[in-house]
Amino acid sequence: EVRLVESGGALVQPGGSLRLSCAASGFTFSGYWMTWVRQTPGKGLEWVAGIAQNGVDQHYADSVKGRFSISRDNAKNSLYLQMESLRAEDTAVFYCAREMLRAYGQIDYWGQGALVSVSS
Amino acid sequence: EIVLTQSPATLSLSPGERATLSCRASQSVSIYLAWYQQKPGQAPRLLIYDASNRATGIPARFSGSGSGTDFTLTISSLEPEDFAVYYCHQRYNWPVTFGPGTTVDIK
Numbered sequence: 001e002v003r004l005v006e007s008g009g010a011l012v013q014p015g016g017s018l019r020l021s022c023a024a025s026g027f028t029f030s031g032y033w034m035t036w037v038r039q040t041p042g043k044g045l046e047w048v049a050g051i052a053q054n055g056v057d058q059h060y061a062d063s064v065k066g067r068f069s070i071s072r073d074n075a076k077n078s079l080y081l082q083m084e085s086l087r088a089e090d091t092a093v094f095y096c097a098r099e100m101l102r103a104y105g106q107i108d109y110w111g112q113g114a115l116v117s118v119s120s
Numbered sequence: 121e122i123v124l125t126q127s128p129a130t131l132s133l134s135p136g137e138r139a140t141l142s143c144r145a146s147q148s149v150s151i152y153l154a155w156y157q158q159k160p161g162q163a164p165r166l167l168i169y170d171a172s173n174r175a176t177g178i179p180a181r182f183s184g185s186g187s188g189t190d191f192t193l194t195i196s197s198l199e200p201e202d203f204a205v206y207y208c209h210q211r212y213n214w215p216v217t218f219g220p221g222t223t224v225d226i227k
Contacts, residue, residue, distance in 0.1 A: 035216070045164065045207055047216040059214050095163055099211065106154035106211045108175065110163035 002026040002109045004096045009114030016086050020114055022079040022096030030074035033099040035107065036081050038092035038116075048094070049081065064090075086118045122146055124208050124219035132227040139195040141222045143208035148188045152212040155184055155193045158221075159204045167206075168193060198224070 008020040020036070035050040049060045049070040058070055069082040079096055093113040099105040123146040133139055143153065151171040156164035166175040168184035171191055181196040195202055203226050208219040 037218075044220050045209075045218040047218065050216065059216075061215050100169060102170075104150075104152035104211045106152065106166070106169050106209055107156075107164075108166050108169065110165075112163055 002098065004098065004109060004111035006094065006096050006111045006114035009094065009116050011117045011119065012086055013120050014087060014118055016118070018083045018086065018116060020081040020083070020094055020096075020116070022111055024077045024079065024096075024098070027098070029072075029077040032101060033105065034070075034072060034079045035097050035099060036070060036079075037095045037097055037107070037110075038090075039095070039113075040089075040092045046092075050099070051079070083116070086116075088118050090116065091118045092116060121215055122149060122210055122213050122217050124210060124217055126206075126208060126219040126222045128222060129220070130223045130225060132225055133198055134227045135198050135200055137198050139193075139198055139202070139224055141193040141195075141206055141224075143186075143191040143193070143219050145189045145191075145210060147213075149210040149212040151187050152210060153184075153186070153191050154209045154211075155182075156207045156209060157202075157204045158207065164207060195224075 003025045005023045036048040051058050051070045067085045071080045095113045096111040097107040098109045100108045125144045127142045153171050155168040158164040172184045183194045185192050205221045205223050207221045
């Protein structure tokens, strides 16, 4: 069974930093593109960042470029999102997600989400 | 950026009725479009990938069609558990984008 479990969500002040983690199990983690998607309370889904299997190829949404950094540790079956210079508008539930192993693979599995609140 | 537009924003129907949801892309995404269902307090669940392929375990009443810029999700006969928000999603071009969602609620 594929499982993605996020951790690290917290209340943080504007300008602060936070690191989210995602523990993957039930599949060969090193073989998949992984991604972070966020959802503002009561709103829609926003893709944040994606990372290739080898960790070298990375893509970011313009809204987080230069502030967020995605990384992975294939030996630990873990995905990370380092968030710097956090703003109130970054408040959201952050989902770790796996992309399907196919051309232009869409997301097939999601974690349960981690809540990040940015407020003074 | 490829913008996905979903219509209608809200669809009010009764159990047993047919639901037809639309997703339009601002430029072609070929067949690389997915549909998700999300219920309150839960993560999204994959229903359809590559425009028309049902994900594992998804009931046959859910079907997807389309290619290029126009896509449709059809629920042939609504069950009580189908009342939820539905999102479309493209991974054909960076940045990855999602539609704003269609809420299917009980009439």
